[in-house]
């Protein structure tokens with residue numbers, strides 16, 4: 001075909017070359033290593049003179065297929081797939097930063113990312129300044145002569161703050177910084193950070209990319225020169241994705257577009273309805289006009305994604321009662337599943353913090369995060385409404 005295929009089509013049609021069995025669906029390449037007929041071929045592979053597979057810590061056909069699809073979707077030159085989202089984030093930082101370097105990081109990032117940046121980076125002599133989303137002067141003021149990278153996620157987890165990718169792209173370019181974006185919540189179907197100047201995009205493939213709560217995975221895509229350094233770091237330190245997980249995730253990418261449309265449609269409908277529920281004080285969703293950064297969200301996101309949050313009247317106690325009163329929604333530590341999931345950060349993920357500490361990271365006592373699944377919107381809404389009713393009694 002002469003016409004370049006749309007990324008959505010590429011995510012369906014990119015495929016490992018067929019074997020002599022003429023299979024339609026890519027087989028699983030569960031093999032630790034690959035054989036060579038001649039010593040010369042093996043020498044050439046090790047010398048990087050050929051692209052032949054050597055060992056599955058370096059590359060594997062299933063993993064390569066998944067990476068190729070992710071590159072097509074994100075508009076990236078190259079990529080590397082990892083065992084988890086955290087190992088993708090870890091590798092993207094530790095492969096490129098060295099002792100004495102400085103990182104600018106958005107203060108609202110995923111919990112383990114926060115711990116990595118504040119506890120482990122400093123241990124290796126890499127300092128970080130945390131800056132609040134949207135406070136552009138604070139980002140400018142954080143730049144130091146040794147600043148090397150900017151790291152952020154948008155929408156953030158769980159407060160759904162939106163960072164202006166166009167602004168941060170220009171900011172990073174002006175100061176010659178590597179812009180590294182966690183695109184987990186939006187997925188490339190709703191937002192492509194590379195189009196706004198991001199150099200690297202990282203993902204927890206565990207979430208919407210798998211979309212069915214089955215396997216863990218991560219991926220880093222972006223500029224070929226940076227990915228080369230990340231690849232060499234990973235090849236030698238070992239966070240590689242398993243071929244089985246890559247096979248699952250590659251299949252999942254074939255349906256990501258339709259799933260994200262339905263997730264977003266459900267979330268918008270349910271969040272919009274709950275805005276007038278007497279038992280909640282506010283509802284937050286990127287594409288509801290009441291969201292503080294609605295205009296930015298509208299500018300950079302095609303749809304609002306599957307997550308919304310709300311504040312239950314009655315605080316901590318009501319939040320706990322809400323979880324207990326749910327009849328259909330799952331109470332579990334994940335998101336991005338076909339099944340809707342509810343979580344209450346103040347009594348779970350953030351329960352060890354004091355009230356003041358929680359507030360400083362935007363976790364209010366009655367905050368509930370809903371990962372909207374693919375069930376009928378009416379069923380999800382009905383369960384939330386009956387649980388809200390019981391939670392404030």
Ligand SMILES: *Cc1c(COP(=O)(O)O)cnc(C)c1O
Pocket residue numbers: 084085086087110153157182184185203204205206207216217218
């Ligand atoms: C879950 C998550 C991660 C971590 O991914 P794992 O696959 O669990 O390691 C990173 N960033 C965001 C935004 C997440 O939601």
